[in-house]
Amino acid sequence: MKRTLPIALASMGAALGMIAAEPPPAPDRPLPDAAREARAQALFDGIRCVVCQHEAIADSPAVIAADMRGLVREQIAAGRSDAEIKRDLVRRYGDFVLFRPPVRAGTWLLWFGPFALMAAVAAAPLLLARRRRVEPMALSPEEEAQLADIVAQANLRRDPDAKPSDH
Template sequence: MRRLLPLALALTLATSAWAQEPAPAPDRPLPDAAQEARAKALFAEVRCVVCQHEAIADSPAAVAADLRQLVRDEIAEGRTDAEIRADLVRRYGDFVLFKPPVREGTWLLWFGPGLLAVAALILLLLFSRRRRPETAALSAAEETELNNILAAGRNRRDPDANASDD
């Protein structure tokens, strides 16, 4: 049994190395410089569906390489940028674009942060305008008693205070 443990460990490590995603094929730019410039501009607008915080231009994921090649193929076929964006949205949803279109389904995405900021400002104004209750003045008897306590030195010091705190 002890002889099988190193073999099982080596087999486990080897299978995890095989399970890794292969590196994507290198990008093949379009022969026309104007078309390649259009493709690169679209790459910056499209979000990687794996990384989710990177554009496909910067993402090392294989899916991003596939999307770059898809965009290049569609540009080579003569599709417009709007048609390419629409096709990507059809496949992956509005999330694939860094600037999704403004429509009913994305209103919260576009206007939600602004509405939250306005609501916070209104609440801040309401709470700052609220009057704090005024403390009632001491009566003459209470004023006399307080002066007597202070004069007599009967006020209790903070038990945690040191003599240097006085």
């Protein structure tokens, strides 16, 4: 009884994992016109997979990437321009879907965020070093007199390598 419960739970987990697994995408159907298919392939390289996020839809094995490739091919077959296709994808998924989003107020963080972060990282040590610099306080006349007495009373050994200007 003690062994059957873990085995039953493991087999149920495996069965649920197979049920929940995403089915493989349908194979791509290239456009019959080679020029249009080449145009589609060029567009695929500039469109980000919304699941993988670091891959273009041309390279992504995700089902949604296959759907996006099919959508792009449909729009090319319908006679839409590249700009219209990109606008439609941005409308559906946002500016992040393009590897080169347009420069505008909403995408400044995407374009200039890495540079601002690098500048902040470079400036932080400089600001911290500047802030830590503490000027020594001047000695009071009493402290100077005490220091002079200590130096005069001390049996100081002269540096044999010292020049006359160091004495």
